[in-house]
Amino acid sequence: MKKIKLLQYHSICSLIAGGFLILLGITGSILIFNEDIDQALFAPYQVNDTAEVLNLDSATAAVQKKYKNWNTRIIHFKKGESIVFNIRRPEQRMFVFVHPENGEILGAIDESTHLTKWLLKFHYSFHSGVIGRILVLIFGTLFLISLITGTLLYRKNIRKVLLFKIKLKPNKRRAFYSALHSYIGVWALLLNLILAITGVLLAYSVSVAGLKTPKEPEPPLVATSLDKVLSTIDREIPEFHPSYIRLASSKKAPIVINGSFEDDPFVYSIHYNKILVSNTTGDIEKVKKVSEQPLIYKANSMITPLHYGQFAGLIGKLVYCLIGMSGPVLSITGFIIWYKRKNTNHKNGLKPKL
Template sequence: MTNRSLLKYHSYFGLIAGLFLIVLGLTGAILAFNEDLDDITFKAYRTEDASATILHLDKAIHTVQQQFPEWETRVVHFQPGESILFNLRLPDARRFIFVHPETGNIIANIDANTTVSKWILKLHYSFHAGPYGRVLVLIMGVLFFLSLITGLILYRKVLVKTLLFKVKIKRSHRRNFYSALHRYVGVWALLLNLVLVITGTVLAYKVSKSGLQTPKIPDPPQLSISVEGALKQLAASHPDFNASYLRLPKTPGATLTVNGTFNNDPFYYSKYFNKISIDANTGTITAVTKVAETPLLNRLDSMVSPLHFGQYGGLGIKLLYCFVGLSGPFLSVSGFIIWNARRKKTKK
């Protein structure tokens, strides 16, 4: 394929996906700081004056299950002396429930879909357009991937020169100026953009698939065991495991699932792929799944979310993801300017 044909396809892919990539890039850049946004939103509910050693988890679970008996219940934060955070789910609704770690009383009941980070996240993965929006995000992800690949092939001979800043930026000519900037941003952000678009496309496929399926109505049973006691037994039998997420049984007969990390896990493994199942009637451990010991495909799957959202690093990684997220909108705008200038020149 000639460079002329490559340039044509590269332009088409970018132009079709351009407007959507602006939305995906801007929301992605903001979502690099989603945990910080949640900290600001929930600051008034997260810190309590209770003793640093107090955590009445069983009391909190009992309170929430009594008041929300039909909701699927997950515990996403349970640290001594801090508010216990529940994530309640129905097919068409999500709620955040904050519970006092000592009294077990509900501090706040918040519609999760109204929080800033969740609203932006929903815009990012569905454009707030339901199942069809999810499919559209998937299509745009594929187009962006094709745009990156054609751009990589198209500029393969000047990759090294661009990385070494040996490509001149001519300010005297508008098209050449934007073309040079487009090339610099595209090349320098290429590797991470490929990571983001591949992982994002995988996530978009999963989200699209789940959105097109009929959701199952939860039928959660009331827990009869002590979750605190079960976690103590778990800590004694698996001292290298750090529990950080609880999934209460969604249906009768289901197990209590504990997610978290093992001490030797690489930073890029998702904590949700380590699963320890606990019998909801006896409190005994029935199964232990370590992502590091699972087949390669499952291990790769566990890397998708951490790599896409930059969940493995501190401020430096967040800033890097933010800047690369902004590169997509810049490439879309600069690519349109270059294409428009070329089109006008051809007409003349």
């Protein structure tokens, strides 16, 4: 493909998606720290001076009694700490905090007013329903195309950039922004490709889900002891560490317990390891381990952790945050380069080209 064509495709994709990529990059960079932000925002609902106990049965009974016909997930359950429930209906979601010893409901937060969940919804839909989800998919795809065309377009400069052989010349603005664009693009290329590919895949699944008509939940009450279930898992599958519980969503559905196995690679999502438990008897019906599944299942389990850096420590999150902000900076510097090239062509009497 000729260089001029690559430049046109690169410019068109970047210009169309640029403004939206700035918004996606900023929100995505903040969401890297969503767990840390949630921990700070949840602090008022945390218990103090409580014995190292965990009474899931009392807590679950209290939540199901107060919030009937809500699909229920338990997202935090550690001894001596407030139990956090995430309850859902088609148009509403809430966090509910429960005392780990006596089952008293300590408070609730509507997700629509919660910072990280508001940002997450904006990140995948611009708060615009199905249309917003599809727009995010389109802009994410354009960003991926711009990365690929940019790599092909400037492939001969990659080595020079990595060796710092391209000089930044502040006194020559177009050359300065062009060099800055190259440095940021090359050094952030690998992680940006990962973010773009995983982002497109996530946007596609979110768009497909948005096209389906949600059903009103009719979950049954838990008819077994969750505390005994966790004890059984600890005894029979000691290498498994549960961290997320989905209560049965229908009378025939099982309780699903997600978590990690000790030999799991760090990029596997906990939500793809599943222990299915009977809602009535508490018996373990099935164990689904990511490492024993086909390659496509393993790949799917990596998409969300890779996109949001869920596996990363503080240093890794900072790297993700910086790379996440590279997209907006590339959009701005790319627009400046395009605008200055357009003005130069106009002054020289040349036909404007993207």
